[in-house]
Amino acid sequence: MEKGQTKKLAELIKSSSHTVILTGAGMSTESGVPDFRSKEGWWKEIDPRTVASVEALEDNYPLFREFYSTRLKALQTVQPHEGHKIIAKWEKNGLVQCVATQNVDGLHQKAGSIAVKELHGSIRKIRCNQCGNEAAKEQFITGESCNACRGKLRPSVVLFGELLPQIAWQSAFQHIQKADLVIVIGTSLEVYPVSELPAMTNGKTVLINKDPVWTAHHFFLTIEGNAKEVLHAVDELV
Template sequence: MIAENLIAKMQTVKALLSGARSLVVLTGAGVSAESGVPTFRGTDGLWEEYRPEDLARPEAFSRDPELIWRFYNWRRELVGRCEPNPAHLALAALERQAPEMLLVTQNVDGLHQRAGNRNVLELHGSLWRLQCTVCTYEEENRTDLPPLPACPRCNNLLRPGVVWFGEQLPAGVLSTVLDTVAKADVMLVAGTSSVVQPAASLAHVAKRSGAVTIEVNLEPTHNTGFMDFALHGRAGEILPQLVEGI
């Protein structure tokens, strides 16, 4: 009976995704973890003797930029060896069938774009984006970087183009996401524990605006209780089943 209920739920969700006029997908670290990208949580969440959360702060960069760049260059090298997994590929296939789909990600690894998604908003920036600490210069760069990369325009220090703790989201990104979520008729949340704000509140915004909300996650989250549908398991197994045949 449980298996039959799950099959019925999967078919209903699949039909909702297929018929969505305006679809928003939110992804988190759980999707990229299946590609080998570390989540930096738990007892093994250490880099050298540092906690990554302590390094992802503007104060840490001001205090020791070489240390922070060493950490981010290590991350860039690690993530550069990772490949999109079946969850990424399924969401890219879903976008091809749903032109009004917006993919909002908390991940900074660029794997959704590598999988083929085009309409992507990166809430927390990107490992592959560089920003000048003085002028407005920024660029996408996947090459090996020197220990302290310099801005080609003004020769001041570049920084990783990611959002650190205590910083605002990129200009205009949150307002665009909130506007789109408020107009969506279906919102799919995949691979996120729904803890980090403001991403954790987006499903609430969608629900209040009348959207059907769907959760795909390895385990229940703080948002599971109010989601219309909750499917628990590996995103790389569930999402391809939801998208197949759409």
């Protein structure tokens, strides 16, 4: 991370009238949330198709519930880091108009962000897969059925084989279309269709990521580094 790069990003933020931030797993790993594709990630030991799919929900519900219950319990002690709080502060100060995220952990909201579009849903919201009735997290963890129809409970996340939530997707898409600046943080941009979003703006695009990304050459500015450190450095200049 070079000081010149952070200064350039700070100037872009100050001059932008409509800024969108798009975050991925790398935003949450610094709070202790495992990602999915790194050597230490969730998918190192688990085939996602066996636990995070429509088929698992329907055909192997005990395994499905065990996987998501473990994730929910792990999130109980997780807190937003400084980077999350900086983004929330920028939004409060009118510097950010939309936060679109691939993460399902709710850390942006916990940090104070309001204009959050959860593109892959939320693990903290539990509903019935059959009738859509909302339920308490504890009901899912303890293996209870839906109070209304006795159907299977599940987190409101996008499983393999499901479509993205259209309201969140359309809202994020509209914000990105009119953005002067789109800042992508902590994602390898390998998951379709979210990977297409940065190309849908006529504004400047910036990538902040710990590891090199093969599409980095498409961005106006690329900063290699941890999300928390980069955002802290930029915040001091905004």
